[in-house]
Amino acid sequence: xxxxxxxxxxxxxxxxxxxxxxxxxxxxxxxxxxxxxxxxxxxxxxxxxxxxxxxxxxxxxxxxxxxxxxxxxxxxxxxxxxxxxxxxxxxxxxxxxxxxxxxxxxxxxxxxxxxxxxxxxxxxxxxxxxxxxxxxxxxxxxxxxxxxxxxxxxxxxxxxxxxxxxxxxxxxxxxxxxxxxxxxxxxxxxx
Amino acid sequence: xxxxxxxxxxxxxxxxxxxxxxxxxxxxxxxxxxxxxxxxxxxxxxxxxxxxxxxxxxxxxxxxxxxxxxxxxxxxxxxxxxxxxxxxxxxxxxxxxxxxxxxxxxxxxxxxxxxxxxxxxxxxxxxxxxxxxxxxxxxxxxxxxxxxxxxxxxxxxxxxxxxxxxxxxxxxxxxxxxxxxxxxxxxxxxxxxxxxxxxxxxxxxxxxxxxxxxxxxxxxxxxxxxxxxxxxxxxxxxxxxxxxxxxxxxxxxxxxxxxxxxxxxxxxxxxxxxxxxxxxxxxxxxxxxxxxxxxxxxxxxxxxxxxxxxxxxxxxx
Numbered sequence: 001x002x003x004x005x006x007x008x009x010x011x012x013x014x015x016x017x018x019x020x021x022x023x024x025x026x027x028x029x030x031x032x033x034x035x036x037x038x039x040x041x042x043x044x045x046x047x048x049x050x051x052x053x054x055x056x057x058x059x060x061x062x063x064x065x066x067x068x069x070x071x072x073x074x075x076x077x078x079x080x081x082x083x084x085x086x087x088x089x090x091x092x093x094x095x096x097x098x099x100x101x102x103x104x105x106x107x108x109x110x111x112x113x114x115x116x117x118x119x120x121x122x123x124x125x126x127x128x129x130x131x132x133x134x135x136x137x138x139x140x141x142x143x144x145x146x147x148x149x150x151x152x153x154x155x156x157x158x159x160x161x162x163x164x165x166x167x168x169x170x171x172x173x174x175x176x177x178x179x180x181x182x183x184x185x186x187x188x189x190x191x
Numbered sequence: 192x193x194x195x196x197x198x199x200x201x202x203x204x205x206x207x208x209x210x211x212x213x214x215x216x217x218x219x220x221x222x223x224x225x226x227x228x229x230x231x232x233x234x235x236x237x238x239x240x241x242x243x244x245x246x247x248x249x250x251x252x253x254x255x256x257x258x259x260x261x262x263x264x265x266x267x268x269x270x271x272x273x274x275x276x277x278x279x280x281x282x283x284x285x286x287x288x289x290x291x292x293x294x295x296x297x298x299x300x301x302x303x304x305x306x307x308x309x310x311x312x313x314x315x316x317x318x319x320x321x322x323x324x325x326x327x328x329x330x331x332x333x334x335x336x337x338x339x340x341x342x343x344x345x346x347x348x349x350x351x352x353x354x355x356x357x358x359x360x361x362x363x364x365x366x367x368x369x370x371x372x373x374x375x376x377x378x379x380x381x382x383x384x385x386x387x388x389x390x391x392x393x394x395x396x397x398x399x400x401x402x403x404x405x406x407x408x409x410x411x412x413x414x415x416x417x418x419x420x421x422x423x424x425x426x427x428x429x430x431x432x433x434x435x436x437x438x439x440x441x442x443x444x445x446x447x448x449x450x451x452x453x454x455x456x457x458x459x460x461x462x463x464x465x466x467x468x469x470x471x472x473x474x475x476x477x478x479x480x481x482x483x484x485x486x487x488x489x490x491x492x493x494x495x496x497x498x499x500x501x502x503x504x505x506x507x508x
Contacts, residue, residue, distance in 0.1 A: 007222070008215045009350045009425030013432055014294045048292065050435030052505025081288060082335045082436075117435055119291055140294035155280065180297050183287030184276075 013116030017142035018106045021099060023173035024123060027135065027144070028095040034168050037125035037133060041092035042190035045105045046119045049084045058112040062086070062105050077189050083119060087189040098123070106139070122147075124190045131158070133165055134191060136182075143176035144169070147185060155186055211428060211496075218421040222359075225414050229362050232407045236369075236400065250365045258357050262299075262314040262321045269311070271301040271323040282329070285338050286322060289345055293433055298322045298348055302329070308447045312344035313353055320348040332443050339440030340447075342430035349429065352422050359415050366408035373401035419486045427493055428500065435504060437497040444497075448490050 005011070031037045049055055059076075066074045066088065073089040086105055090098040102121055109118060118139040125133050133148040146165035148158040162182070166175050176182060185191075257264070265271070276283040283300055290297045298312070298320035306327040314320035322344050329337065347353070376397040431437035487493075 006349065006351045007355065008218055009352075009422055009429070010215060011293075011346055011349050011429035011433070014292075048288075048435050050504050051438055051501060054505055055435070080334060081285060081338065083288065114435075116292070116432075119288060138291055140291060178296070181291065183284070183291065186284075 014140045016106065016110060016115040016118040016139035018103060018110065018139070020142040020144075020174055021103060021106070021121060021137050023144075024099050024135065024137070025095040027169050027172040028123075028125075030169060030172050031125050031135075031165070035127075035165065037127050037131075039092045039095055039098075040124045040126050040132075040190065041090050041098070042087060043090065043098045043102050043121065043123045044085050044087045044188065044190050045102055045121050046079075046083050046085050046185070046188070047109060047114070047117045048082070048119060049078075050114060050117055054112070055114060055117075058109060058114060059084070061112075062108045065104060065108060066101060075189065079187065085189045120185070122185060122188050122190065131161065132191060133158075133161060134185075134188070135165075135169075136185065138176060138181065141176060141181070143174045145176040145182040147182070149184070149186065149191060155184070157184060211425075214421060214424055214428070218418065218425070221414055221418045221421065225359055225362065225411065225418070228407060228411055228414070232362065232366065232403070235403050247365065250361065250368055253364060254357065254361050258315055258354065261353050261357065262319055265311065265313040266301060266321060266323065269303045269323065269325075270305070271303040271321070273299050273301045273321070281334070282324060282337075282341075285334065285341055286345075289338065289342055289433065293345065293349065295345065295349060298345065302326060306330075308332075310340050310344050312347045314348065315354050315357075316351070317348055322348070328447065331446055335434075335436060335439040336443035336446065338434055339430060339436060339443050342433045343426050343440060344430075346426040346429035346433070347422070350422065350425060352426070356415070356419060356422065359418055363408055363411040363415055366404045366411060370401055370404040370408055373397045373404060416486060420488045423487050424493065424496055427496060431497055431500050437500040437504070441494050441497040441501075444490060444493055 028039050031039075049059065063074055063076065063086075075087040075089075077085050077087065079085060088098065088101050088105075090101060106115075106118060106121075109115060120139060121137040123135045123137075125135070127133075130151060131148070132151070133146050135144050136147050137144050146162040146169075148161045148165070150156040150158050169175060266273075274282070279300065279302060282302070286297060286300050296317050298314070298317070299322070301321050301323035303323055303325045305325045307325055308328040308331050310322070310324040310328055312320060312322045322341060324337070324341070328340065332340065376393075427440065431440050434440070
């Protein structure tokens with residue numbers, strides 16, 4: 001934000017960066033080869049639903065778009081903070097297709113003027129031993145960070161695994177350098 | 192530079208998140224008048240050749256302390272305590288999400304153990320910012336309303352309101368100190384051994400300086416209050432656009448202002464000095480300040496603006 005903007009108290013909502021999400025398919029391969037985590041075939045988009053008829057209509061359009069022509073299975077849910085999660089089920093082997101579906105949601109919201117409402121996208125990966133880690137894409141930063149909840153324990157993160165993922169994926173996608181922005185998304189759909 | 196890029200990108204698409212031009216231009220006018228007053232005041236002091244440099248140094252000292260220690264002063268006065276994500280997971284989660292939505296660095300999060308339902312933000316820069324909520328407001332509001340309040344506070348941080356208001360108040364503080372100095376000079380200055388025309392002249396100057404400073408103080412006081420009210424409206428607007436839920440903020444405002452009148456007076460008085468950074472002003476029971484002197488716009492004015500934003504958001508394309 002510029003000097004004049006803060007002097008005059010103007011904030012422009014930040015536009016979402018949709019492009020860097022496409023780095024995901026190559027990262028999925030690295031996750032599998034280097035760490036043994038395979039895609040779960042799930043992916044979700046999290047956004048803050050604005051009040052009013054315009055947003056409700058946009059959201060209905062998005063769901064209709066995804067449901068059409070034997071499209072992916074879509075599930076809408078709301079978390080305790082009032083954010084909406086649109087969960088998409090896709091063939092686990094087709095990471096590129098999943099990203100295309102996620103992008104369809106993003107571009108529909110942006111097209112209706114609700115780009116600033118996008119919070120993050122979440123793509124979970126599973127290991128043969130049951131561990132889970134999700135790659136979270138921050139729309140406003142255009143960066144990813146790993147989120148690995150410890151199974152069985154209430155709200156504890158496997159920081160060692162997260163840092164391992166960070167190091168492994170550094171060449172595939174933009175990993176969020178500021179660790180204070182790696183916020184936890186407990187209870188996110190698909191985790 | 193970033194701004195021109197944005198407007199260029201927006202191209203033909205109508206943005207739902209526009210700034211309020213009227214508010215911006217009114218705020219600019221107030222700032223201009225404050226600056227003008229500053230120039231006139233310093234000019235008047237120079238004209239009568241007062242040793243005002245000393246006073247500027249003293250006032251400047253206060254200013255720097257306030258500017259650089261604002262976060263610690265406010266937290267200390269409100270008995271706020273910085274909390275970790277483990278201690279206050281819900282509050283941290285809301286702040287985390289707001290930061291991710293607005294792409295701003297995460298401020299420190301604090302809780303003040305007080306039943307006065309309020310929240311405030313302090314700190315001169317985004318990196319030094321602290322957002323504090325009282326236990327009273329966390330108990331009364333649901334998650335979405337609390338989010339609206341925190342979005343309002345984080346907009347204060349994004350607008351650098353602590354810095355802007357501290358700098359704006361500097362003139363008022365300066366004029367107030369000079370009024371007092373001149374008053375004492377007037378009272379005791381004439382009692383020395385040397386009498387005559389020279390002394391009479393000094394007394395005249397002291398009287399002149401006192402009158403000018405008092406007028407400057409009064410005008411700057413009013414202008415600062417106007418500026419403060421505009422900053423609040425801007426923060427309301429920015430916060431509501433960030434969450435996309437102006438109605439949640441409106442309902443939080445209604446809940447909090449309704450409850451503000453029911454709290455014990457003692458607790459409130461100790462909070463009054465920090466009104467400028469509060470979510471809603473803490474006024475002692477029975478105090479009926481006219482809207483002219485208020486640091487915050489009236490509830491009606493704030494609700495009206497939020498209703499308008501709600502209408503804008505709901506419009507189809």
